[in-house]
Amino acid sequence: MTRSPTRRRFLQAAGGITLLAVGGAIWRAHDREVFVTPSGAPYDPWTLWNSSEYKNTPVALVAAGILASNPHNTQPWIFRLSDKQIDILADTSRNLGSFDPYLREMHIGLGCAIENMVLAAPANGYGTEVLFEEGSLLEIEKSGLVHAATIRLVDMQDRADPLYDAIPLRHTNRYAYDRERGFPEDLLRRLTAASGNEYVALSLFTEGEAFDALGRAIIEATEEIVADHAMIEDSHAWFRDGPDEMEKERSGLALDTAGLSPALLAAAKFLPALPAEQSHAAWLGQTRDSHVPSAALLGVISVRNRYDRPQSLAAGRLWQRIHLEASAASIAMHPLNQPVETIDRERELGKEAKSEARLTAITKDASWQPTFVFRAGYPTRSALASARRSVETVTEKT
Numbered sequence: 152m153t154r155s156p157t158r159r160r161f162l163q164a165a166g167g168i169t170l171l172a173v174g175g176a177i178w179r180a181h182d183r184e185v186f187v188t189p190s191g192a193p194y195d196p197w198t199l200w201n202s203s204e205y206k207n208t209p210v211a212l213v214a215a216g217i218l219a220s221n222p223h224n225t226q227p228w229i230f231r232l233s234d235k236q237i238d239i240l241a242d243t244s245r246n247l248g249s250f251d252p253y254l255r256e257m258h259i260g261l262g263c264a265i266e267n268m269v270l271a272a273p274a275n276g277y278g279t280e281v282l283f284e285e286g287s288l289l290e291i292e293k294s295g296l297v298h299a300a301t302i303r304l305v306d307m308q309d310r311a312d313p314l315y316d317a318i319p320l321r322h323t324n325r326y327a328y329d330r331e332r333g334f335p336e337d338l339l340r341r342l343t344a345a346s347g348n349e350y351v352a353l354s355l356f357t358e359g360e361a362f363d364a365l366g367r368a369i370i371e372a373t374e375e376i377v378a379d380h381a382m383i384e385d386s387h388a389w390f391r392d393g394p395d396e397m398e399k400e401r402s403g404l405a406l407d408t409a410g411l412s413p414a415l416l417a418a419a420k421f422l423p424a425l426p427a428e429q430s431h432a433a434w435l436g437q438t439r440d441s442h443v444p445s446a447a448l449l450g451v452i453s454v455r456n457r458y459d460r461p462q463s464l465a466a467g468r469l470w471q472r473i474h475l476e477a478s479a480a481s482i483a484m485h486p487l488n489q490p491v492e493t494i495d496r497e498r499e500l501g502k503e504a505k506s507e508a509r510l511t512a513i514t515k516d517a518s519w520q521p522t523f524v525f526r527a528g529y530p531t532r533s534a535l536a537s538a539r540r541s542v543e544t545v546t547e548k549t
């Protein structure tokens with residue numbers, strides 16, 4: 152059978168288009184690093200953190216501090232250094248808007264950085280004294296750099312804290328956990344023993360009524376956030392669209408750490424970024440179908456006053472410590488702070504405090520105010536490191 156000239160031309164054109172499409176797809180896959188583990192300058196701080204260049208200087212403490220947990224990877228910090236002290240400043244321009252209207256989560260993140268810095272001090276020949284800025288988050292100036300705390304440094308020879316080595320191992324793990332394996336008893340005991348003072352408390356749940364109700368509260372709060380246009384737009388502003396944007400910003404959230412399966416991750420990286428509504432709808436699906444049902448443990452950090460500045464910093468220090476303890480024991484953790492984010496949002500909008508009541512019904516003690524909720528368990532996959540701005544970018548020398 153001979154092909155007609157028209158049919159031949161059609162087949163040639165179709166072949167050309169297919170080649171172009173394949174070429175384009177390969178180019179896009181390459182450009183978006185679809186099959187590549189993220190690397191390069193934004194991830195260098197995870198290996199440079201204990202570099203000999205910084206050893207026994209205050210910069211070494213900052214290099215550990217910037218690896219801390221922090222809300223939406225906003226890295227809302229500036230460190231002002233002198234020989235004798237480090238001032239930690241909240242960079243209020245890096246705020247989450249309606250997601251964190253009182254900069255409460257920002258201060259928890261600063262507390263996380265402070266904990267890493269204190270842990271890095273003995274390994275670098277320093278003893279520390281930490282002084283928190285007093286006052287209320289409800290009255291804080293929300294512009295420019297706001298002083299949050301000072302770490303005073305004194306020369307001291309001390310043994311490094313065992314948690315120091317866990318600093319670069321700690322990553323937020325958003326994959327499903329293996330609930331069947333439960334939670335290691337010894338770690339549960341250590342976390343319970345290490346936690347708390349008269350201002351900060353840790354509650355841990357592995358089963359029962361409170362565990363189930365907390366799981367439901369997390370899902371309900373996520374539904375409420377997803378229905379709140381301003382919240383998801385403010386959250387979306389910190390989603391980075393591909394490696395070029397991450398290279399430039401070195402902060403914010405990337406698909407690589409979103410807890411997607413390898414196939415879904417490749418597809419999501421290949422395709423154009425989803426708009427805020429769709430990406431947050433996917434997040435709700437993950438929360439409902441994976442994060443909550445696969446959790447072996449749910450935890451709550453509470454304080455006496457959620458809007459007290461020192462208490463927010465102290466809550467962050469505790470969270471960082473717990474997460475490091477877990478990382479050292481190869482246990483995954485993941486903040487699921489939606490039920491507290493909706494408390495702030497209702498307050499900001501002057502709405503009835505339903506979210507507050509929802510959590511008090513679970514904790515059954517209104518004298519403690521939840522400020523941070525998380526899950527934990529044996530991981531089914533290991534989590535990757537997220538990007539960080541460099542030490543130089545976030546340091547000022549006086």
Ligand SMILES: Cc1cc2nc3c(=O)[nH]c(=O)nc-3n(C[C@H](O)[C@H](O)[C@H](O)COP(=O)(O)O)c2cc1C
Pocket residue numbers: 218219220221222223224255256257259260263321322323324325403404485486487488489535536537
């Ligand atoms: C106060 C606070 C709230 C957070 N809330 C959430 C959350 O609700 N969901 C989530 O997936 N991660 C949450 N995180 C984790 C951060 O997104 C994460 O620490 C940041 O992206 C840096 O990544 P890394 O922890 O892997 O270094 C929170 C962290 C902090 C300190």
